[in-house]
Amino acid sequence: MKRKTKIVATLGPSSENLVDKLQHFVDVFRVNLAHGDDESQERYFRLLREKAPNSSILADLPGPKLRIGDIPKMELRRGQRVTFSPYHDIIVNEPIFFSSVIPGSIILLSDGMIKVKVEEVEKDEVRGVVLTDGILTARKGINIPDMKLASGLTDNDLRLMRKALEMGADYLGLSFVLSENDVRKVKESVGSRVWVISKIEKGQAVDRLFNIVEESDAVMVARGDLGVEIGLENLPYVQRKIIRTSKLLGKPVILATQVLESMVNSPLPSRAEVIDVANSVYQGVDAIMLSDETAAGKYPLEAIQYLDQIISSSEDKVKPLRPSPMRSPDDAIAYASLSLSELSRSEVIAVHSRSGLSVIRVSRLRPKATILALSPDNSITRKLKLCWGVQPVSIQETAGNINDLISIIEGKCREIGIKGNVVIVAGDPKMESGRTNLLKLHFID
Template sequence: MRRNRHAKIVATVGPASSSPEMLHRLFLAGVDTFRLNFSHGAQDDHARVHAAIRALERETGRPIGILQDLQGPKIRLGPLAGGRREVAAGESLRFVLTPTDAVPDAIPLPHPEIFAAVAPGQDLLIDDGRVRVRVTGLTGDSIEAEVIIGGTLSDRKGVNLPGTLLAVSPLTPKDRADLAFGLELGVDWVALSFVQTPADVLKARALIGDRAGLMTKIEKPQALERIEDIIRLSDAVMVARGDLGVEIPHEDVPGRQKELIRSCRLAVKPVIVATQMLDSMVSAPTPTRAEASDVATAIYDGADAVMLSAESATGRFPVETVAMMARIIHRTETHKLYRSLITASDPGEEETPPHAVAAASAHLADAVGAAALVAYTLSGTTAARVARRRPEVPILALTPDRGIARRLCLLWGAHSVQAAEVETYEAMVEGAIAHAVEEGFARPGDRVVIAAGIPFAVAGTTNNIRIAQVPSA
């Protein structure tokens, strides 16, 4: 079962999409990886969805990726008296760590790390920036602030502190319990929320090891300051534009998105663009033209995948939304300007021999008009190095590891297949030809280019290219 596009689709599972029947429809519509959002739902609910996806995988005979997205240390207001409160610009407010009867109108903010880090002149953004207040003074357990942009405060609304480094772990006790649960289930990717420093990534890596790919969500300006190190330590990156767009100016988000995509491509790490891509389709059967352009921009920039959140989790038209995203990707990738824009954004040659060999295989496949570029890959690295060049021909990624085949469902252009491990050069060539024909990429007389590492079964050693021809019938 082949997709008619290179970029992948990630869809969030929720009440609108969690039934086995709906998961099947979404997969047929174009979903490559399903996201389980652990900010919502019970563990048992996620376990049922996981089991349904694995049953769908067996039914279709195709690898399907599963991404576990951890909630992270979300900063929220405590419960307010009456549940809500209107505040006006110029009004003075007091935030307290622990509510007391002595200050009945104080706003609870039960996060000691904020009181330890915030300073006068810094802003607090509440409810995704709908309300903005500026700190004017503070004591050990209270913060005085002036309302800059008024609005409605209500229970448990999120609080963002742009420019403030908080001494908080990206893994809360809930996250640790959810992570252990997800790894036991066998998720393929774990997304780490609210990363601030490279040390945050290392902490998660110590818990995950190699049992799943580690995806870092970029949603804090502090992460942008150490982004090269964070990307290097991650297996993949998500440009989480929701919280990022709250903490940095809106006008800076498009440029940051392009920078992150380019940096990830240079580092040979898959990158997802996420948040509100087709948001109007939560309640409407078609997107706005601006949303269609937003998806297309990510594809022109060279993103490996684009993601749906509420659109597929709680929206009225989940299947239609996935189908629309698939059509936008296909039309963008077949547009006459796509190839020139992708080539112009090429991050340049890497000096290491494995990267050079992978790049040469991609160029060779395009030059000889190959039906497919077959990448033998144990860890996924060879396929990722080939995909970095964004070749015109499809990439058939063969791996003996089922988990790697599933992770490759996020990689640009990769059609992954779990295949038996090869031990000889002749078996490599024969296997490449057989799978290219079986998967519908090649016919008798077609050429295929094969990229592999020799000796076999050694991860990361991309050092061999072979042109082979499918025998005539």
């Protein structure tokens, strides 16, 4: 497997007829539940299961995202007085909007392109003055940086969460997570059926970052709303902080938003975008996600192909940063597997795991060798597609002891065509799931 950093692609109108081609590059498809209706979302899930059965699916929940209602396109000019109301002018239907702003609040529209300063607030009307020119259209996002919410979960999120589970999602993306309590609430509901991915896009989440990452199965650097919330000048530092914290705690991390934004309308990426992708690879992200580029852009296939090329070229030239090993017996085995593979010139580290934890421990350390993740649980292998350097493989056999386990691993390696020295990492089948206590250099002729 040449490319180690994984690709996540958002499915949408521009790409739904290209799934058969995109699946050769995409590891995880994202279905954004903030858009479309029940019928279109169900159609996307069916399409992916039929056309890309080996790909995993991320169901992205909308969270408490405020949006402009259905309005005609309007041009706003600096100094213009505007009114937000459910009935006229700039339509906003969410009651939380009117209860959250106060005189002096800054309302950011269209990803922060338009700023409005609040002057007066009534029960269902907010009046303010435009600070920056811009074009406003229907369904654009609303951000209020000083807005404080008790929870990032809504009743609609909980409804969509149940629906996503029924449709067979492998991951749930939680938008606008505010604290570890949001993550805990979802995990208590879904158990281990899916991985919960926390999207860091609020200042409140940055303040609780360590706790949120610790509670999550994976993390996303959602740079769109995050940049609006904390200020673009602070985004590079916070991005590095999120990646560093995720790697420290051994949680997969996805980079998202405006990765190849110019390719929404252009067949080529900008030079700045290419450098941004390469720098993300150097920082050691597990995956990079495309949003509008594949969902609504003119060149979805070209965008995926360019991302694949940039990642592959970057990985050939610079090693990702390797975090320090954790002080535990399980991580000692994972760390030793890297040294053993490098000194023995093994190109494969075969990790047998019932829970996926052993695989994540090895992936976190960014080995040179490909990580062959073998699991008897197909739901685990689907989730592991998100992890850096991991090639998941489902196995049918169940081992009763260590000798059986080694025999199963050797048989699967032969089936795939792997020969020579292979480093085996596993846990004794008689031990509880999630523990790692076996390290072996095994030769396959």
